[in-house]
Amino acid sequence: MLTACQARLARILLLACLLLALPAGWAKEAVPVAEDPELERRMLALSEDLRCLVCQNESLAASRADFANDLRREIREQMKADKSDKEIVDFLVARYGDFVLYRPPLKPTTLLLWTGPFIFLLGGSIMLFVYLKRRNRRVADSTLSEDQRRQAEALLEKGKGRDE
Template sequence: MPLLTVLTPRSIRHDRGILKLLRALCAVAALLIFSGTLGTASAARLDGIDLPEQYETRYKALIDQLRCLVCQNETLADSNAELAADLRREVREMMVKGKSDQEITEFLVARYGDFVLYNPPVKSTTLMLWYGPFALLALGVLIAIITVRRRGRTEPTTLNATQHQQVQDLLRRQDEEKNS
């Protein structure tokens, strides 16, 4: 039997074996997807340095505010990159040495720039980052308004006698082709 006839919707409904196989494949795919995401979240926090319990909540809050320099759209807490693990380890070591959150943040900003902050401060060097999307949106709306207004102002095109006759001939030919 050809493969296409075996996998039609009607044959899938009648063939319980294929339906069970598809369910099993979906379950395995879901298991692989969710086990991968759960593994990354817990693996990101295991850096090999034991942090005293008194620092743990402060540590988690701080690494949630710092950006992974490799992944760029993930916090240090969520990233599995080696650089992120190194930065997490460095943050832990600085905490154990008694550094404040502000001192740790200032050290990382001095070393890597404002980009290391997941929410960088609004200042002259980051203005485009904060307000650029709104400026582009406003520009797009302005262009759309201008385009719509120009289209509304254009005068309808009038045909001269020759053009009018050509259109009539084309329409007549089209009607004749439909009727024949």
């Protein structure tokens, strides 16, 4: 018969074994290595300049989303069909819009995207300049009147008398 200490140790060991086996259940099937390493390099280079439509802050090459995998598969198929990078990008832009590009072209629909940061910088600089000018006027205008000056001097004299 097991003692209480031995039974507790057996439970802890069983729990540890289960916890160690758990990650193996989460494992996914390995992504097959490309049959053509040159094609894979070309696909990765192209997908670095494309945005993942699911993650939005990751490139298509870095994203692990299922949709990104589908897009990479589509790019591989088009490359195998001897399409140029420009043709592939044009296909993706026609299907998903300029948002798929990390560097969208300068055109009327993307004008604010390209000029927006400069407009905000200029607007912020003007606002800062106006604020500082108004602040300087307020500081310069806040001089003491003659009556206030006499009161301040009287208080200072009173304070000197106590210190001595």
